[in-house]
Amino acid sequence: MxxxxxxxxxxxxxxxxxxxxxxxxxxxxxxxxxxxxxxxxxxxxxxxxxxxxxxxxxxxxxxxxxxxxxxxxxxxxxxxxxxxxxxxxxxxxxxxxxxxxxxxxxxxxxxxxxxxxxxxxxxxxxxxxxxxxxxxxxxxxxxxxxxxxxxxxxxxxxxxxxxxxxxxxxxxxxxxxxxxxxxxxxxxxxxxxxxxxxxxxxxxxxxxxxxxxxxxxxxxxxxxxxxxxxxxxxxxxxxxxxxxxxxxxxxxxxxxxxxxxxxxxxxxxxxxxxxxxxxxxxxxxxxxxxxxxxxxxxxxxxxxxxxxxxxxxxxKPVGTPDAGAYWRVISDHGVVTLFTAPTAFRAIKKEDSRAELLKGYDMSSFRALFLAGERADPDTVKWAEDILKVPVIDHWxxxxxxxxxxxxxxxxxxxxxxxxxxxxxxxxxxxxxxxxxxxxxxxxxxxxxxxxxxxxxxxxxxxxxxxxxxxxxxxxxxxxxxxxxxxxxIDEDGYVWVMGRTDDIINVAGHRLSTGGMEEVLASHPAVAECAVIGMRDMLKGEVPCGFVVLKSGVNRPQAEIEAELVALVREKIGPVAAFRLAITVPRLPKTRSGKILRGTMKKIADGDNWSMPATIDDPMILDEIGEALKSRGVAG
The missing domain is CATH 3.40.50.12780 (ANL, N-terminal domain)
Structure with a gap:
């Protein structure tokens, strides 16, 4: 373009x-x-x-x-x-x-x-x-x-x-x-x-x-x-x-x-x-x-x-009946443009990372994908570009x-x-x-x-x-x-970079850091399907980041090994200033029904604060899973 x-x-x-x-x-x-x-x-x-x-x-x-x-x-x-x-x-x-x-x-x-x-x-x-x-x-x-x-x-x-x-x-x-x-x-x-x-x-x-x-x-x-x-x-x-x-x-x-x-x-x-x-x-x-x-x-x-x-x-993007559902709709009805949430494409990528299901559909009418609703991490955008061969437009x-x-x-x-x-x-x-x-x-x-x-x-x-x-x-x-x-x-070319809600900017020992930037690094790892980073309360540094990751289907490597690689990756890409030492593998992330990850509630659980069940949550059981995952790593939960 x-x-x-x-x-x-x-x-x-x-x-x-x-x-x-x-x-x-x-x-x-x-x-x-x-x-x-x-x-x-x-x-x-x-x-x-x-x-x-x-x-x-x-x-x-x-x-x-x-x-x-x-x-x-x-x-x-x-x-x-x-x-x-x-x-x-x-x-x-x-x-x-x-x-x-x-x-x-x-x-x-x-x-x-x-x-x-x-x-x-x-x-x-x-x-x-x-x-x-x-x-x-x-x-x-x-x-x-x-x-x-x-x-x-x-x-x-x-x-x-x-x-x-x-x-x-x-x-x-x-x-x-x-x-x-x-x-x-x-x-x-x-x-x-x-x-x-x-x-x-x-x-x-x-x-x-x-x-x-x-x-x-x-x-x-x-x-x-x-x-x-x-x-x-x-x-x-x-x-x-x-x-x-x-x-x-x-x-x-x-x-x-x-x-x-x-x-x-x-x-x-x-x-x-x-x-x-x-x-x-x-x-x-x-x-x-x-x-x-x-x-x-x-x-x-x-x-x-x-x-x-x-x-x-x-x-749904997956499960009705499979991760080829979107391709079927585009093919059946001659869709020229699809607008959906990045979380939908992360779900498709998790289930069918090689886009094998795409091969059976006629996508000749399709000319653009638009993503909005949550930050579109570069890894997901690149994946969509590679498989669809059309412009992938992030917007906010x-x-x-x-x-x-x-x-x-x-x-x-x-x-x-x-x-x-x-x-x-x-x-x-x-x-x-x-x-x-x-x-x-x-x-x-x-x-x-x-x-x-x-x-x-x-x-x-x-x-x-x-x-x-x-x-x-x-x-x-x-x-x-x-x-x-x-x-x-906003960069020198006038491009806007939306890194998260104001609440998602964390203060690590006086340094204002974006959780979105850390999520970008975690998402670039080949084993990661989706992720969320929160700032946890810390007596010494004020806040320290904690990354939750969901692995792609079919990843058979030890979780501890992948988590260690993720910690090293953030240290390499962002630097020691991020104080990123905790990556936790979880089966799924808590989301609203529109696909937004409930980072604020996750933070309250991690900090041991009182929290209430978000009205918009898709599956309340996931918050219990997050609490258990934190406790297993010695965090309040």
Whole structure:
């Protein structure tokens, strides 16, 4: 991807010189019922608001406006290896499904501005639910299906939904997870009671319905369709909320990230061509879940706004049925671009390090892999490049930003790759690195990664009913900036290096060291599939690093031998200053359901501090395994 062909620098300079003009031009890609009076109002909200005075509807732009030219094109392809089923839904069929469901919501009393919680698995009805809310101006709040009852209850109490849309069950690999008992318990625990629930009965596990509260989804749709009932798109202010998505924090009250209608559409539509390099009509796959921001932005909204075909995949990277699952989906559906988490590729690499399963599939349509969600270690990126022979694009963003902050803009002509860096800030973002006093640091110096205000269209304008908390959490520490809570540095070429959360920078005898840098070294060892480094409390040095490693399948060497090599490798690559003396082999690492490694909880276990079970954890038993592994090495645990 030679830089001589890239339009990035010219495009970024154009945005920098005239931000409002840049986004005014981008907004021409959206259908507006009424254009904005002001592209950006600096006096509104915490840092300003985008497209003030404009009227629009997100569902109209994602669905209805495509009917004229794309009615017969697949909008969504549902692929579910866990139920052995596939379904293709055209734009015309999607419009019908969404308009009828929106009429059912109206009949249930849902009005513009009401909140609706969507607690569902990865099935088409989850997408219908989100779009139906957008159609009538209700604010959806998707909660990851199967989330614990207590956590769902806290979200019900914060959002105060009029109704909840749910399903009887979800399927996690080979396990059927009953949703209804979790939903019932959450409603029992919540102080704010929804008026009704609409339940989609899945054949894998039906559920009973509470008298007077729960309605059967299929029956209500059937009645509305028989009566010819459909809801039209309502006109919304660009600054009206489209959705609230709660961040998956492990402690305290969840933060409800607000996304508006207008700026969200403009930013997402811009990224599809300019960042991902995808054209309308092509097949785009984000292998995530609708419960996470990636699912909102790049399973549902961005591909449909752009007129693409989106893949809705109910499965795993490995185990449904094997480590060739992703190749099968790409081959079956002609996927041009895949966006997934680095942890998915680490899992594939662990199970099939030689990519033997890739050989059986037609990958001729495939032209790019995008990775985000956790730091993409260079070893995994190189492995993906070697086996796929396409650009592998690391990029970085957050639930709060809604779309990529830093990335290699394939659609503008990619820049040279530096393994370990997600590359450069995209138009809309001025990224800087500050020290603890809020002063800019020289190139190559570690510090806090911040974004100069104002944030661009599509980023959160506030938290749900918590403006003061928004200012305190994101804007107060470094006045004039949004605090990402990530740490790293910017090099002489302007490339951003995100080395971990601010909490993951450890202080070893006065030296600030990145756990991400140590993880990079550990991951480069040929026996290591994945790893995590934490800083453990130490009486002498303040903190010392501890590395947890998962070995690749088929590695038969003694663990102690590999661990000794890892300690030596960190000493060689980073130096004695790292004080890296402890590498512990474990069968698996504790992760959230979106694939983020729970380093903070691991640190608390290692330090012997009190800790609580993270609400988002994929398998709670793994934390016991980490504790036992630490105890076996004489660490608190």
């Amino acid at each position: 030679p830089s001589t062909q890239s339009r990035y620098h010219e495009t970024y300079a154009r945005w920098k010189s005239d931000p409002e003009g840049f986004w005014r031009e981008a907004a021409r890609e959206i259908d507006w019922f009424r254009p904005a009076d002001t592209v950006f109002d600096r006096e509104a909200g915490a840092y300003g608001r985008w497209f003030v005075g404009a009227q629009c509807n997100t569902c109209h732009n994602a669905v209805d406006r495509h009917l004229a030219g794309r009615g017969d094109q697949a909008a969504i392809i549902y692929d579910s290896p866990v139920t052995n089923s596939k379904r293709s839904i055209t734009y015309a069929e999607l419009q019908d499904e969404v308009a009828v469901l929106a009429a059912v919501l109206r009949d249930m009393g849902v009005e513009k501005g009401d909140r609706v919680i969507v607690y569902m698995p990865m099935i088409p009805e989850a997408v219908f639910a989100m779009l139906a809310c957008a159609r009538i101006g209700a604010i959806h709040s998707v909660v990851f299906g199967g989330f614990a009852a207590k956590e769902l209850a806290t979200r019900i109490d914060d959002a105060k939904p009029k109704i909840v849309l749910s399903a009887s069950c979800g399927i996690e690999g080979a396990k059927v997870v009953a949703y209804k008992p979790l939903l019932d318990e959450a409603i029992r625990l919540a102080a704010s009671k929804p008026e009704a629930c609409l339940i989609w009965q899945r054949p894998q596990l039906a559920c009973s319905r509470a008298e007077g509260r729960d309605l059967d989804w299929a029956q209500e749709i059937s009645k509305a369709r028989a009566a010819g009932r459909k809801a039209e798109c309502v006109s919304m202010a660009a600054t009206d909320p489209l959705y609230v998505l709660y961040t998956s924090g492990t402690t305290g009250k969840p933060k409800g990230v607000v996304r508006d209608n207008g700026g969200h559409m403009v930013a997402l539509k811009w990224t599809m061509k300019n960042f991902f390099g995808v054209e309308p009509g092509e097949v785009f796959w984000a292998a995530s879940d609708v419960g996470w921001v990636v699912g909102h932005s790049y399973i549902v909204y961005a591909p449909l706004l752009h007129g693409c075909t989106a893949i809705l995949y109910e499965g 963003w957050q639930t709060e930003t809604g779309w990529p902050v830093v990335g290699n803009p394939l659609g503008l002509g990619g820049l040279p790759v530096k393994h370990g860096s997600p590359t450069v800030p995209l138009p809309g973002y001025t990224v800087e690195v500050l020290d603890e006093s809020g002063r800019p640091v020289p190139p190559g110096t570690m510090g806090a990664i911040v974004i100069r205000l104002p944030l661009p269209p599509g980023a959160l304008p506030t938290l749900w009913e918590a403006e003061d908390r928004f200012r305190e959490a994101y804007l107060s520490l470094y006045p004039g900036y949004y605090n990402t809570s990530d740490a790293g540095y």
